Amino acid sequence: MLLFRCVYHPVVALAALLALSSCAVGPDYVPPQPPQSAAYTADGDTGPHGGQVVSVGHEPESAWWRSFRSSSLDRVMTQALQSNNSLEEAQATLARAGEELRAVTGEALWPQVTLDGSAGRQKFGVAELGPDVTIPAFTAYTLGPRISYLLDFAGGERRAVERQGALAQSERYRYDAARLALTGQVMDQALVLASAREQLAVLEDIIADDRKNEELVEISRKAGAATETDVLSSRSQLASDQALLPPLRQQLSVAEHALALLVGQSPANWQPPPFALTSFTLPEHLPLRLPSELARVRPDIQAAEAQVHTATAAIGVATAQLYPSLTLSADSVQESLTVGSLFESSSHTFDFGAHLTAPIFNGGSLLAQKRAAEQACRAALAHYRQVVLAAFAQVADVLKALEHDAQQVEAQQHALDTAQESLRLARLSYGAGNIGVLQVLDAERLSNQARLGLAQARIRRYQDTALLYLALGGGQPQATEATAAR
Template sequence: MTFKPLLSVLAMTLAGCSLTPDYRRPEAPIPQAYPQGGAYAAPAPQRAALIDGQALFNSPALQQLLGLALENNRDLRKALLNVAAYRAQYRIQGSALLPDIAIDGAAARARTPADLSSTGDQVTGADNSLQIGLTRYELDVWGRIRGLDRSALQTYLASEETQRSVRIGLVAEVAVAYLTWQTDQQLLAVTRSTLANYQHNLQLIQSSNAAGTASDLDVRQARTLVFSAQGQVQAYTRQVAQDANGLRLLLGTNIPARLPVADLDAQTLTPIPAGLPADLLRQRPDIRAAEHQLLAADANIGAARAAFFPSITLTAGAGTASSQLNGLFDSGSQSWSFIPQIHLPIFTGGRLGASLDYAKIQQEIGVVNYEQVIQSAFREVADGLAAMGTWDAQLKSQQDLVRASDEYTRMALQRYDEGVDNYLTLLDAQRQLLSARQKLLNDQLAKWCAHIQLYKALGGGWTEKRA
């Protein structure tokens, strides 16, 4: 009778032993579809999937800036280095599954005084050895090391998703910063043009006042417009400089010269398909990272459970030993050792139980975190869809207000020139026109920022799938 088949079955059984709980993805605590109603665009059947967000932007200038940011931004570099660090940690942990084999050589000489020697004479001895051996290799019978290895793998994969999240966030931040910079430049240009018009009107009114056809009150009212516009010019000048500084920080390098000015009236981003399915959220990198962390927590539970069971370690070596260095390879100098050890924990002061409780609590925290991330993501997407469903109508209303204010200003100027109304009416019309033009630019910026935030909320973009 041979024990070889029995030993093979036993080895296979032990190798497959795992105390890690079976993973079941938690139910997403969100509806199956996004909200509907007056704030949302009419849903349409869509099959959509995420795409690289850079393809979402149509502006050549913005594409150029995004390329610079992805190459030079320091936050993204740190995220990439973190991924490399977690990859190295995973490789370190994985090495525990394999035995360490080393070659050790030693040469020692010692002198024993006569009064300590068993022969009564001083003794000078030598001990030379050369061995190749297995250094304390643990048999992973209960899956403890495999559990730690899986935990390290999932942590590494989570860091990759975190890096993707940083990348998506950087793309969104650069896009918002660039459009804000361009908008503030347009606001500065509009305010400067209006200031020049106010100054021209002030000169005319001063001339009319000198001729006795305009009152001192008219002059003072005209000056208030000039002073107000001068203050706004300085504010926008400062804001444009600060916008450039912020964009430069995001790029990690200087802003290229001669970038084309963005036209906020033109389409800057790829249109969003209506009726995006809610399961797109599972592609968000922060949700995927949370799930990897949950898987790591499950693996840690398995490792904590395995710590209750006996551990078996092997130490072995083979080589030669001799009192003379030149006798290491002589006949009869061979040596070997084989030292199996078993460790069975009996009393640990509650450490193992507390470790298991901690692992289970961390797994529960991971479930809560996973659900919370999904709920936050759903809210962000729903808010973005509500914004995109209402901004077009709001912009049209603001454009109508600008046209109406422009007509009102022309009529007020005509009536003032004809002496029908006083300058206060014209003053009010001019203020309203400038405010309406500025708000239109800010509303256009807000629309595109909402579009970009929706891109970010969806995890980096979208495209329609062909059936």
């Protein structure tokens, strides 16, 4: 027997029923409101600091790192955006979320059409046909389409699509956050390289001075103007300064290897440019988004908001489980008894049916699931508020850090000027025989410490400036640029 399942008039009926699903249970999503704040710090101080001016209400440029005017940094950043494996993983996760959304949408909102087919041997017994009727065994075939559609009266399916859409949106923001984090890591490692080289250059000058001092003290000892203790003191100073070199060289190597990893290369096959502090320009004009604007563009805040949307839709999904569900199906049958008459002698039948399922008793599990979804939404809201507050606090920290960095650079520069003048006078006094070599060595030590302190203060100012761009969410749009870079 061959059965062909075809659909004629039921298709029209089902198409009309698609319009019946117009309501959805559960709360409609309303975007949460971030804390109302006009400033990031209690004193609202965003004035100029050491030559840097903060422009309130201004947006960072899309490629924020270009504010530092380093062509070498631009090249490394472009390579990282194109080749970083973690970013590619985040992009693939984002693409997967999009495909899962399409899958859920197609399954939940559209009729499902399948093609059914079967073949088998059949034989009727005497009890079925009677003693005077005999039908030999025959082969039966069935083939044809079947259509079914779940009437989403309660809106649970649409809430499921909404939830999947919010999850996809969350993955997009996580991708943006991953990209922003990558640019920050590249910038940070480039500045670490510049800092290490700056401090190594200062130390090498210091060690050169130590060697000269050691020679001078040895000459003075031979002339009877210095003691063996003075010689040992000069040697001790040289050894102490030389001991500072290996940690800085290690810091330099680690930063080089970290940059290679960020651009998707092996440290054996890739070397970063020779970053130096002079290869960067400290931005004079710094942007500062308003707090209300920051909550709409910073990726981690957007991801937290998408999680609130996901949790809200999940309440609707759980609520819909409390209502009946109705599935419509339709088919028609064309059958033939023999292989030879497969497309000839046939008879037609038609089927149209509905399947209703309604919860009656489940031990309270469905209500518990609904309450659990409501608590999950409450947790997502609390998490969102915490993420917003943490973002505001981070911007406030960086603004204060920039203020203190400017003060620190000024103080270190003054300390260096004073120490160098003191060292000059100490050397003159030592040459005139008024003081001993230990006093000169102490003056040199203070001068050297001031030189290193100034180098560290300057690089910290660059790092905090970069951190401000990151705390503000970087430049927009992010996902578009990253996709274009690939």
